[in-house]
Structures are given as C-alpha cells and as structure tokens.
Amino acid sequence: MATARTKTRKRSKPAIDTAETMARKQREISVSEFFLKNRHLLGFDSPRKALLTAIKEAVDNALDACEEGGVLPEISVELVQTSGKRFDIRVTDNGPGIVKAQIPKIFAKLLYGSKFHRLRMSRGQQGIGISAAGMYGQLTTGKATRIRSKIKGKQEAYLVEVQIDTRSNKPTILRNIDEDWLPTFYPAKESGVQPKPVEFRHGTSVEISLEGTYVRGKLSVDEFLKQCAIVNPHLELHYRVQLLPRKGADEEKPDGADASWITYTRVIRKLPPPAAEIKPHPHGVELGMLMQMLKDTEARTLRAALTQDFSRVSSRSALEICEQAGLNPSAKPAQIASRESEALFEAINRTKLMRPPMDCLSPIGEDQMLAGLKKEIEADFYTSVTRSPTVYRGNPFLVEVGLACAKPGENQELGSEDPVRILRFANRVPLLHMAGGCAISKAITSVKWKSYGLNQPGGGMPIGPVVIAVHLASAWVPFTSESKEAIAHYPEILKELTFSLQECGRRLSIFINKRRRAAEAQRKHQYITRYIPHLALGLKQLLDLGDRQETMIVSNLTTMLEKSRLEVPEKSPKSKK
Amino acid sequence: MATRSKNATSPQVISKQAASRKIVEVAKNIHDTISRKRRKPSLHFPVRSLSNVKYDTRKGYFEILGKQVTRTLSYTTVKTFAQSMRLLAVTKNELLDKDDIAAKREVYYNAKSWGDCRFEHQPESDTLLDDMEAMLGINREQLGYVPDERGGDVCGFLTVIDKDQGTGKDIRIDCTKLGTGAWSVPSRVEHLRFESKAKFILVVETSSLFQRLVHHRFYESARCILVSMSGVPTRACRRFLRRVSDDQKLPVLTFTDGDPYGYCNIYRTLKVGSGQAAHINRYFCVPQARFLGVTPQDIIDYELLDATHPLEPVDIKRAKDAMKNDPFIKHHKEWQKALEQMLKMGVRIEQQAFAKHGLNFVLENYLPEKIKKAKYLP
Numbered sequence: 018m019a020t021a022r023t024k025t026r027k028r029s030k031p032a033i034d035t036a037e038t039m040a041r042k043q044r045e046i047s048v049s050e051f052f053l054k055n056r057h058l059l060g061f062d063s064p065r066k067a068l069l070t071a072i073k074e075a076v077d078n079a080l081d082a083c084e085e086g087g088v089l090p091e092i093s094v095e096l097v098q099t100s101g102k103r104f105d106i107r108v109t110d111n112g113p114g115i116v117k118a119q120i121p122k123i124f125a126k127l128l129y130g131s132k133f134h135r136l137r138m139s140r141g142q143q144g145i146g147i148s149a150a151g152m153y154g155q156l157t158t159g160k161a162t163r164i165r166s167k168i169k170g171k172q173e174a175y176l177v178e179v180q181i182d183t184r185s186n187k188p189t190i191l192r193n194i195d196e197d198w199l200p201t202f203y204p205a206k207e208s209g210v211q212p213k214p215v216e217f218r219h220g221t222s223v224e225i226s227l228e229g230t231y232v233r234g235k236l237s238v239d240e241f242l243k244q245c246a247i248v249n250p251h252l253e254l255h256y257r258v259q260l261l262p263r264k265g266a267d268e269e270k271p272d273g274a275d276a277s278w279i280t281y282t283r284v285i286r287k288l289p290p291p292a293a294e295i296k297p298h299p300h301g302v303e304l305g306m307l308m309q310m311l312k313d314t315e316a317r318t319l320r321a322a323l324t325q326d327f328s329r330v331s332s333r334s335a336l337e338i339c340e341q342a343g344l345n346p347s348a349k350p351a352q353i354a355s356r357e358s359e360a361l362f363e364a365i366n367r368t369k370l371m372r373p374p375m376d377c378l379s380p381i382g383e384d385q386m387l388a389g390l391k392k393e394i395e396a397d398f399y400t401s402v403t404r405s406p407t408v409y410r411g412n413p414f415l416v417e418v419g420l421a422c423a424k425p426g427e428n429q430e431l432g433s434e435d436p437v438r439i440l441r442f443a444n445r446v447p448l449l450h451m452a453g454g455c456a457i458s459k460a461i462t463s464v465k466w467k468s469y470g471l472n473q474p475g476g477g478m479p480i481g482p483v484v485i486a487v488h489l490a491s492a493w494v495p496f497t498s499e500s501k502e503a504i505a506h507y508p509e510i511l512k513e514l515t516f517s518l519q520e521c522g523r524r525l526s527i528f529i530n531k532r533r534r535a536a537e538a539q540r541k542h543q544y545i546t547r548y549i550p551h552l553a554l555g556l557k558q559l560l561d562l563g564d565r566q567e568t569m570i571v572s573n574l575t576t577m578l579e580k581s582r583l584e585v586p587e588k589s590p591k592s593k594k
Numbered sequence: 595m596a597t598r599s600k601n602a603t604s605p606q607v608i609s610k611q612a613a614s615r616k617i618v619e620v621a622k623n624i625h626d627t628i629s630r631k632r633r634k635p636s637l638h639f640p641v642r643s644l645s646n647v648k649y650d651t652r653k654g655y656f657e658i659l660g661k662q663v664t665r666t667l668s669y670t671t672v673k674t675f676a677q678s679m680r681l682l683a684v685t686k687n688e689l690l691d692k693d694d695i696a697a698k699r700e701v702y703y704n705a706k707s708w709g710d711c712r713f714e715h716q717p718e719s720d721t722l723l724d725d726m727e728a729m730l731g732i733n734r735e736q737l738g739y740v741p742d743e744r745g746g747d748v749c750g751f752l753t754v755i756d757k758d759q760g761t762g763k764d765i766r767i768d769c770t771k772l773g774t775g776a777w778s779v780p781s782r783v784e785h786l787r788f789e790s791k792a793k794f795i796l797v798v799e800t801s802s803l804f805q806r807l808v809h810h811r812f813y814e815s816a817r818c819i820l821v822s823m824s825g826v827p828t829r830a831c832r833r834f835l836r837r838v839s840d841d842q843k844l845p846v847l848t849f850t851d852g853d854p855y856g857y858c859n860i861y862r863t864l865k866v867g868s869g870q871a872a873h874i875n876r877y878f879c880v881p882q883a884r885f886l887g888v889t890p891q892d893i894i895d896y897e898l899l900d901a902t903h904p905l906e907p908v909d910i911k912r913a914k915d916a917m918k919n920d921p922f923i924k925h926h927k928e929w930q931k932a933l934e935q936m937l938k939m940g941v942r943i944e945q946q947a948f949a950k951h952g953l954n955f956v957l958e959n960y961l962p963e964k965i966k967k968a969k970y971l972p
Contacts, residue, residue, distance in 0.1 A: 551709075
C-alpha cells in the first residue's frame with residue numbers, strides 16, 4: 018500500500034503528511050482484524066489445513082470441557098461436504114454444557130477464555146482457537162457459527178448463532194432460541210448391526226461452515242482423530258465424513274470416505290486426574306509480566322505480593338529477594354518503578370527457590386499410553402515411559418514416550434523400510450504440522466537408534482516398523498508459533514525427551530534381541546530337524562538298518578544337537594577360529 | 595618299438611567290493627558312535643590345501659602331509675553331514691554294488707531327488723565328492739565316477755593302442771593321421787599303450803595355438819607330440835602325459851601364457867599336482883615337465899613389451915601368494931626370480947602375442963629357438 022501511494026504522489030504534487038494528517042489515519046487495530054490478515058499464524062493458511070485446525074480446536078475444547086466437568090468424554094465429529102470446497106463441520110460433546118450468556122463471547126470473541134489467566138495443564142491456552150475457526154468460516158462462507166448446548170438438569174437446550182464483529186472483536190448474535198435437543202451419538206456398526214444411538218442429558222455441539230479441502234494421509238483429519246484416540250484412551254470418539262460424489266464418479270459408490278460412522282472406542286474408564294491450578298513460578302516470569310503482576314496485585318507490600326502471587330516463594334525467600342534487590346519489603350508493590358523492578362527481576366533469578374508444584378500436570382500415564390497404543394496400532398511390542406516432572410524457565414513439564422514395534426511385514430501401515438512413525442503430542446493434542454522444526458523430532462534424531470537395533474541412515478530418522486508417540490505435558494507448552502504446531506527447543510525439554518526416548522530404545526533393543534534370538538533358535542531347530550532324517554536315511558541305506566534303528570538315530574541325534582545348542586550358545590563365534 | 599614301462603606308478607587298484615566294504619566300515623563307525631556311545635559322530639579327512647603338502651624334490655611332486663580336519667556333527671555341519679551319508683549310500687548301492695558309472699553332474703542331478711538335502715549347485719556336490727575321495731583314500735574314478743571334463747587334445751608322433759569295447763581287440767590310433775582333427779584323451783587312460791618316434795611332448799595352454807601348430811604340421815618339423823590342455827590340465831590329461839612320458843621316456847615341454855595363472859596354476863599343477871587333490875597328486879602329476887615359455891625374459895628378448903597387458907590386481911595377488919605359500923615356487927629360485935621380474939615389469943603376456951612379428955613367428959622362430967637353446971624353467 019505504501020508503495021502504491023508513493024507512485025501516485027510522484028505524478029501529483031508532492032504532499033507531505035503533517036503530524037495532524039498522520040494522526041487522522043492512525044487508529045486502533047482490533048485483534049480480530051489483525052488475525053484476519055495474519056490467519057496463517059493460527060493455522061488457517063490453506064483450505065486443507067484450515068479444515069484440520071477448525072476440527073482440532075473444536076475437539077480440544079470439547080475434551081477440556083468434559084474433563085473439567087468430570088465427565089468421561091464422548092465426542093462425535095462430522096464432516097459434511099456441501100459444495101466443492103465447502104464443508105459443514107459439527108463437533109458434539111457430552112460435556113457439562115455452556116451457560117447461555119457465555120456462548121457468544123466464547124465462540125465469537127478472540128482472546129476470551131478460561132485458560133489464559135491460570136497456570137495449569139490444558140489443551141487450549143489462549144482462548145483464540147474456536148473463535149478464530151468461527152471467524153475463518155464466517156470469512157470464507159459468510160455463515161455464522163451455530164452452537165447448541167444443554168446444561169444438566171435444565172429442561173430446554175438452546176441454539177445460538179453468532180458472528181464476530183471483526184472491528185470491535187465483539188460477538189454479534191444472529192439467533193438465540195430455546196430448542197429441544199440432546200447430544201446424540203451414533204456408534205459404528207458392530208458386525209453389521211447398528212447399535213442404538215447414545216443420548217446424553219448434557220453437552221454442547223458447535224457447527225461451523227467453512228472453506229476447506231478434505232484429504233487423507235499423514236496430515237489429515239483422520240490422522241488427527243486417530244492420534245487423539247491413542248493419547249486419550251478414556252475418550253469414545255465417533256467420526257463420519259460425508260463427501261459429495263465426484264463429477265463422473267460412480268453415483269452408487271461415491272469415492273472418498275463413505276458416510277457410515279466409525280468409532281474409536283474407550284479403553285480406560287477413568288478420567289485422568291484433574292490438573293491443579295498453580296500460580297506462576299518466579300523463575301518463569303518475564304520482566305514485563307512481573308511489572309504487570311506488581312501493578313495488579315491485591316497485596317499491600319512487596320513481600321506479601323511475592324509470597325501470595327507466586328508459587329514457591331516463602332516469606333523468608335521473599336525477604337531474601339528484597340534484600341538482594343535492595344528494596345524495602347514493605348514497599349507498595351504498585352509503586353515499584355521500572356528501574357527497581359528490573360533489580361527485583363534480577364534478584365529473583367539469583368535466588369534459589371523450590372521447584373514449582375507439579376500437580377498442575379496431568380500425565381497420560383504409562384498404562385494409559387500403552388492402552389491407547391494397543392487399541393489403535395497393531396504391533397507385537399509396546400512400551401511406555403513417563404518421566405518425573407521437571408522445570409524449564411519456571412514452568413513445570415513432563416515427557417512421556419510410548420513405543421510400538423510391529424513384526425516386519427505384519428502391519429501394512431508400518432513398512433520395515435520406512436522411517437518410523439512419529440506421533441507428537443502437547444498436552445494430549447496431536448501435532449501434525451511442522452515436524453521438522455519441533456523439539457521432539459530433534460530429540461528423536463539425536464538418539465543413536467542403531468544401538469537399539471534400528472537402522473538410522475545418515476543419523477536422521479530411524480527406520481523400522483515402529484511408532485513412537487511423544488507427549489509433552491506442561492502448564493505452558495512453549496510452541497514456536499500461535500498455530501501450536503511445533504515445540505520450541507528448550508535444552509531442559511530436549512534433555513528429558515532424549516532420556517525418555519533412550520529408555521524406550523533400551524527396552525526396544527531387549528525385545529528385538531529376544532525376538533531375534535527366538536527366531537534364530539526356531540530357525541536352527543527347523544534346520545536340524547530337516548536334515549537329521551536324511552542322515553539317518555543314508556545310514557539306513559548303507560547298513561540295511563530297520564525302521565526302528567532309523568528312528569533311534571533321528572531321536573538320538575536331535576536330542577544331542579538340541580542340547581549342545583542350548584548349552585553353549587555363546588561359544589560358537591569363538592570356535593569359528 | 596615301445597614296451598610297456600613297468601615302473602610307471604599307477605593308482606593302487608582296489609576292487610569294487612573292497613571299496614564298498616570300506617564305505618560300510620565308515621558308516622558302521624558313525625552308527626556306533628550315535629547309537630552305542632551316544633556321542634556326536636565325526637568324519638575325518640586329510641586337509642586338502644597347499645598348507646598340507648610338502649614339495650618332495652626327490653619324488654618330484656606335492657606329497658600330502660598328515661593334517662586332518664574333523665567334521666563333527668553340529669548345527670552348522672548337519673546338512674553336509676547328511677549329504678555325505680546319502681552320497682556314500684548312492685556310491686555304494688548304485689555305483690559300486692551295481693558296477694555302474696556316473697558323471698559328477700549326474701550325481702548332482704541324482705541328488706535332486708533328496709528333497710531338502712539336495713545340492714543347490716554342482717560345486718557343492720563336487721566338493722563332497724572330493725571329500726569322500728580323500729576320506730576313503732580311493733580316487734573317485736575307482737568309485738565309479740567319471741569326469742565330464744575334456745581331457746585334452748593330442749596330435750603328432752604318437753600311436754595310441756586302445757581296445758575295442760565290443761570285441762576286446764586292439765585299436766591303433768595314429769595321431770599323425772587324424773586329418774584336421776585331433777585325438778581326445780579319454781577319462782580313463784590306465785589301459786592305454788603307446789608307441790612313439792617323437793623326441794619330446796609339447797603341451798600348450800590354448801587350443802587356438804594348438805590348432806595353428808597342427809595346421810602347419812609343426813609336429814613334423816619338430817618331431818614331437820602336441821597336446822592342448824585348455825587351461826588347468828584335467829586329471830586324465832595329467833595322467834595321460836605322465837604315462838606317455840614315463841612309457842616313451844619323453845621330456846615334456848610346457849608352453850603357457852606368460853602370467854601368474856599360467857605359471858602357478860597351470861604349469862605347477864601339471865608338474866607337481868595341486869593342494870585340492872593333495873591326496874592323489876602322486877598319480878596325477880608330471881614331474882618330468884619343464885617350462886618353455888612364455889617367460890618374463892622372453893618379453894624382453896622378443897621385443898614384445900608393446901604386446902603385453904598390465905597385471906591385474908588378481909594377478910599380483912596370485913604371484914605374491916605363490917611366492918609366500920606355494921612350496922613349489924618357494925623351492926625354485928628361478929621361479930621366484932621370474933615372478934619377481936614379472937611383478938617388476940608389471941605386465942603379462944599371452945601365447946598369441948608372438949603374432950606381432952607375423953602369424954607364424956611362433957612356430958618358425960620362437961619355438962625352434964627355445965628348443966635349440968634348451969634353457970627351461972624347472
């Protein structure tokens with residue numbers, strides 16, 4: 018735009034903006050406007066990715082809502098193609114429902130939510146996602162976001178249709194009616210029989226029309242949901258894709274996904290332990306945030322502010338910080354000037370403090386991770402490691418790794434000549450894009466997989482029929498961008514990732530060795546029993562032996578060879594000399 | 595007029611029944627070990643390699659030493675062990691007891707009926723045959739195995755007296771009256787008798803050179819017997835040369851390519867035998883053989899440097915190996931010098947290279963000159 022202006026100016030009289038004329042052009046930019054122009058930051062850069070991101074945000078919210086409400090989640094995802102590039106997506110959950118008055122703000126106001134202002138592990142963080150999805154739909158199809166919700170105990174459900182006023186970042190309510198509605202789920206057919214639909218007394222459903230492209234494969238909605246099911250074994254998930262028949266395609270058999278429901282079943286009937294909310298740890302707070310907190314605090318003294326608003330600051334360590342910074346502990350927090358707050362900030366980072374409390378994390382758990390892998394991935398070896406929590410920059414986090422290894426050639430999706438499949442998760446949310454820039458990928462390539470029995474050409478991705486699922490749980494996951502696709506390379510995180518991967522690798526190598534030895538023993542046994550009868554037959558022919566003697570030779574020799582093989586298995590390489 | 599030489603050593607003759615008994619003895623031993631002693635059976639063979647031979651200069655060939663390998667039944671040997679037993683059974687029941695013969699390749703195909711135990715490739719069955727031969731101490735011809743390899747071509751002043759298979763009458767083959775062809779050495783030569791007016795036997799490596807010499811009736815001008823080996827001489831060819839040479843008291847001159855293979859494999863095997871066949875060298879060698887050419891010195895003397903090829907890595911390796919490990923080469927300083935000279939020059943030469951000076955240079959100049967000089971390598 019700026020260049021366009023200079024061009025016109027060259028032709029007309031050169032006019033110079035004065036401070037006043039410039040001031041007339043200067044105005045507030047709403048967040049919504051900003052994101053409308055920078056939608057790639059939120060993961061809506063291409064139609065394919067937009068479809069995935071919208072579903073991802075809706076599913077994240079649904080899962081968070083169910084877990085916070087203490088309900089075992091049952092979620093359905095429906096994808097209906099309405100015209101070439103247009104889709105209606107509907108995500109329904111059996112969560113506690115949403116109070117009517119909150120619906121417009123939650124679904125049509127950016128940066129509105131319950132999760133930004135607290136420190137505890139949850140899928141959503143900033144309160145942008147679902148509103149951004151609605152906004153993207155509104156932008157590409159002009160249609161409003163449609164929300165149905167029913168709260169437990171209330172008679173009526175309600176339907177709200179909202180749009181976002183991108184200028185003011187405020188919701189516009191288009192429709193708001195009471196309706197008779199119950200969240201209903203349709204489990205997949207079991208051996209041809211359609212089970213009864215399942216109804217719940219409470220829940221929420223959000224419907225967005227948007228422009229998108231449906232694909233299959235590694236970066237697809239299908240893959241995202243499958244990974245969700247792995248990492249949330251307590252989730253019952255129903256999924257259906259309804260595509261329009263392609264032009265020229267067989268009308269009877271529309272290609273692409275058929276319209277029947279598929280179900281990812283629940284294998285863990287217990288909710289993960291709820292994550293506790295914690296106050297920020299001083300070591301994880303940046304200077305600006307510290308200043309803001311000092312301004313906002315309800316405490317009257319600096320010392321009280323430090324102990325009340327932060328975790329792990331005892332009265333004594335607060336005193337120590339004040340001393341270090343050369344500040345009066347009873348100074349009014351709001352009056353700490355910017356220079357003093359800098360001193361305070363440095364003092365905080367010099368002071369030794371206890372690690373933040375770890376109960377704000379809710380790990381998947383080793384058993385649950387195993388269950389998730391077992392139900393979705395066909396393999397003959399599974400293992401998982403959950404590390405104890407630790408801290409990066411004052412933020413608690415922990416790493417979990419699950420690993421599944423299939424017998425070569427038995428799982429068609431896992432080629433033994435292909436790179437291992439990496440499933441990345443942050444706070445139980447699958448990360449599909451930007452694998453290259455992610456700390457998880459870096460950690461995997463940094464591990465020496467060769468010593469664990471996998472090929473690793475050029476020190477890159479290991480090769481083998483293996484799935485590695487890596488989960489980072491943190492009160493604040495350090496994503497490299499707002500579209501939440503890759504985890505930043507913090508050394509503490511890389512270290513934990515590496516340790517847990519190595520642990521899984523060690524177990525894998527034990528298994529691979531065992532499998533190899535068993536196969537070897539089996540092979541040797543077969544080999545021996547294949548040739549001994551010939552030896553006996555030769556002797557029989559030479560010496561005119563009877564059948565009984567022949568059988569004797571076979572059984573004697575088999576016993577002798579089997580025995581010697583078991584007795585001295587380690588000696589064979591030496592005796593080669 | 596030729597007489598049958600009495601001191602020509604011929605392989606110990608063993609009757610088929612005796613050979614059969616020997617096999618049964620081996621089998622009984624094994625059966626005993628398995629069923630009575632309850633131990634894993636073993637087979638014992640003499641080691642068949644250059645490391646188990648001694649160059650006996652008095653006798654003039656590679657004498658086998660006492661080294662033995664023991665093949666005890668184990669996971670790794672169970673297949674060959676089983677194959678050995680079945681091969682012994684076939685040898686005894688099908689060949690010896692029924693007085694039949696079989697070619698190596700027929701044995702290989704016969705074993706195709708053994709199921710899992712069959713041989714995948716013929717070299718496997720050949721090796722086992724050699725093992726069996728060494729283990730029993732009876733050469734395989736006597737067990738009824740006939741080689742299916744060519745024995746060599748003969749032309750010149752030699753009359754071979756063979757027998758008619760049907761009538762048992764003598765057949766006289768005059769090797770100067772074969773037209774454009776040649777007489778082929780049969781696989782068994784023990785029954786042949788010879789008459790010759792030749793002064794020597796000339797053995798050549800390649801059949802193309804042999805044909806040139808025959809075509810220009812070189813045997814007439816040189817008064818000799820021409821024999822072509824086509825590479826390393828077969829057992830029959832070696833045995834034939836030995837017998838003719840012993841019988842007619844004829845020197846044997848050898849003419850091969852000038853390369854380590856010609857010296858260390860073809861000529862050495864002809865003269866003193868091989869490591870592989872160490873157990874039977876004493877019959878299948880021609881100690882009276884001498885080496886005529888092509889020697890490395892010939893390359894210089896006959897200005898053939900521009901008709902040579904550079905030594906391949908395999909040639910160099912072969913030459914160095916021979917100087918280090920071959921008892922024959924190690925014994926003869928002349929051969930070591932020749933090989934060193936060759937390595938220094940870094941080239942090898944073919945018999946046909948004399949064509950540089952004209953197609954018939956080899957028979958008009960080179961051979962007569964060399965024979966006149968009579969300075970041969972041992």
